Amino acid sequence: xxxxxxxxxxxxxxxxxxxxxxxxxxxxxxxxxxxxxxxxxxxxxxxxxxxxxxxxxxxxxxxxxxxxxxxxxxxxxxxxxxxxxxxxxxxxxxxxxxxxxxxxxxxxxxxxxxxxxxxxxxxxxxxxxxxxxxxxxxxxxxxxxxxxxxxxxxxxxxxxxxxxxxxxxxxxxxxxxxxxxxxxxxxxxxxxxxxxxxxxxxxxxxxxxxxxxxxxxxxxxxxxxxxxxxxxxxxxxxxxxxxxxxxxxxxxxxxxxxxxxxxxxxxxxxxxxxxxxxxxxxxxxxxxxxxxxxxxxxxxxxxxxxxxxxxxxxxxxxxxxxxxxxxxxxxxxxxxxxxxxxxxxxxxxxxxxxxxxxxxxxxxxxxxxxxxxxxxxxxxxxxxxxxxxxxxxxxxxxxxxxxxxxxxxxxxxxxxxxxxxxxxxxxxxxxxxxxxxxxxxxxxxxxxxxxxxxxxxxxxxxxxxxxxxxxxxxxxxxxxxxxxxxxxxxxxxxxxxxxxxxxxxxxxxxxxxxxxxx
DNA sequence: TTAGGGTTAG
Numbered sequence: 001x002x003x004x005x006x007x008x009x010x011x012x013x014x015x016x017x018x019x020x021x022x023x024x025x026x027x028x029x030x031x032x033x034x035x036x037x038x039x040x041x042x043x044x045x046x047x048x049x050x051x052x053x054x055x056x057x058x059x060x061x062x063x064x065x066x067x068x069x070x071x072x073x074x075x076x077x078x079x080x081x082x083x084x085x086x087x088x089x090x091x092x093x094x095x096x097x098x099x100x101x102x103x104x105x106x107x108x109x110x111x112x113x114x115x116x117x118x119x120x121x122x123x124x125x126x127x128x129x130x131x132x133x134x135x136x137x138x139x140x141x142x143x144x145x146x147x148x149x150x151x152x153x154x155x156x157x158x159x160x161x162x163x164x165x166x167x168x169x170x171x172x173x174x175x176x177x178x179x180x181x182x183x184x185x186x187x188x189x190x191x192x193x194x195x196x197x198x199x200x201x202x203x204x205x206x207x208x209x210x211x212x213x214x215x216x217x218x219x220x221x222x223x224x225x226x227x228x229x230x231x232x233x234x235x236x237x238x239x240x241x242x243x244x245x246x247x248x249x250x251x252x253x254x255x256x257x258x259x260x261x262x263x264x265x266x267x268x269x270x271x272x273x274x275x276x277x278x279x280x281x282x283x284x285x286x287x288x289x290x291x292x293x294x295x296x297x298x299x300x301x302x303x304x305x306x307x308x309x310x311x312x313x314x315x316x317x318x319x320x321x322x323x324x325x326x327x328x329x330x331x332x333x334x335x336x337x338x339x340x341x342x343x344x345x346x347x348x349x350x351x352x353x354x355x356x357x358x359x360x361x362x363x364x365x366x367x368x369x370x371x372x373x374x375x376x377x378x379x380x381x382x383x384x385x386x387x388x389x390x391x392x393x394x395x396x397x398x399x400x401x402x403x404x405x406x407x408x409x410x411x412x413x414x415x416x417x418x419x420x421x422x423x424x425x426x427x428x429x430x431x432x433x434x435x436x437x438x439x440x441x442x443x444x445x446x447x448x449x450x451x452x453x454x455x456x457x458x459x460x461x462x463x464x465x466x467x468x469x470x471x472x473x474x475x476x477x478x479x480x481x482x483x484x485x486x487x488x489x490x491x492x493x494x495x496x497x498x499x500x501x502x503x504x505x506x507x508x509x510x511x512x513x514x515x516x517x518x
Numbered sequence: 519t520t521a522g523g524g525t526t527a528g
Binding site for chain 2: 120121124125127128131151152153154155156157158159162181182183184185186187188189190212213214215217218220221224225247248249252253255256282283284285286287288289290291313314315316317318319320321322323325350351352353355356358359362387388389391392394395419420421423424427
């Protein structure tokens with residue numbers, strides 16, 4: 001038998017019934033992430049008169065699931081029925097998983113229900129389908145029915161509850177495990193973090209019998225999620241002192257914290273540290289660097305990192321375009337949009353790219369260009385505008401004082417105008433001291449939500465609108481209404497770094513110095 | 519066969 005390789009697709013030049021060889025080839029291709037090659041190998045195999053067996057089908061079904069090949073997946077399912085392999089336990093489980101990967105949870109359940117005999121792998125696979133899609137009610141039902149749950153079953157349940165931020169349910173399961181492993185502990189820490197209970201997360205973290213890099217990252221990411229950025233950096237520092245080497249996600253978390261704090265100095269140090277760790281060219285880290293430099297005010301450093309990086313993917317492009325938007329560089333953002341689509345890179349913009357581009361147009365006052373892109377999103381980019389895109393356009397029109405266009409867009413859009421869209425409209429009226437249009441916006445907001453449904457921010461914006469136009473009595477009336485409704489506005493505050501120290505400005509209270517604490 | 523945040527307007 002002679003194997004010929006062409007573009008990583010294998011052909012047998014001599015028709016040999018060596019099915020085991022083919023199974024090995026297909027399996028390797030799937031493991032390498034080449035689902036398309038695996039399917040094509042299977043087609044070639046069939047051309048040679050060979051048929052799939054109980055080793056081939058699970059791998060093929062996995063390939064179809066991984067690559068979201070719905071039609072191929074359905075055809076393979078049909079073949080298993082025709083050939084009788086659908087009675088095979090492993091193939092039934094593979095079918096269940098394939099439907100799950102295709103996002104067809106109900107079909108996965110059907111495959112599960114059809115199984116006459118279910119082993120623990122089948123039960124766990126069904127549990128995982130529900131837990132990873134956030135359907136914890138169904139997961140509990142399966143978990144309670146299964147005959148003998150193992151450690152994996154318990155861990156799947158905890159991670160499912162962690163994802164939905166259900167700390168109490170997660171803990172109930174956690175406490176039932178006789179021999180917890182590191183996955184159980186890490187998932188439980190995440191459950192606490194995702195439900196906002198940082199104290200308990202910390203307590204658990206301290207009492208863990210062993211920790212790995214994922215345990216540390218769970219703490220860093222948890223603090224980030226809960227907006228405790230300096231705490232996140234503190235944990236990264238502690239990793240350095242301890243024996244755990246931070247990985248690319250630890251560094252990404254640290255950079256993200258710097259971005260949120262606007263701390264360029266710490267960000268630069270973090271960049272140096274990433275270099276010493278050899279992670280400065282990980283795609284995650286590069287994206288976080290581009291974002292950090294832009295958010296900390298240095299768009300030039302941001303561009304430098306972007307241009308130096310050779311393997312630019314959609315995340316990098318989106319990060320730099322959003323960064324340019326933040327800095328009001330409308331034309332530069334448009335230029336990069338064209339560059340990414342050009343043959344050299346050939347990357348297809350997604351909905352996030354377009355949010356960045358539209359906001360760049362908005363900040364740069366490029367009304368015509370923004371409108372043109374928004375109008376051709378479907379045709380040119382194959383992207384249906386979401387509420388966020390409408391929000392950018394309302395912002396763009398409002399900033400350019402084109403209130404009629406903004407109002408018209410709000411009236412015709414297929415969504416109910418949320419707080420952010422109406423807020424964009426209103427804040428532009430405040431800036432331009434435009435009482436007439438501002439009142440229109442107030443009426444729109446009040447009528448869409450009712451007076452009882454107004455947020456504290458909206459009450460204050462109304463008051464600001466009237467105040468900015470010199471209507472002090474009306475402004476006071478809205479403030480009074482806010483106080484009457486029992487809303488206490490949290491004081492606005494901002495952090496700024498001066499010579500390595502953080503200073504906090506709280507509205508109405510001036511400046512406080514801080515030592516790296518929020 | 520179970521654990522982890524790269525990019526998202528105002």
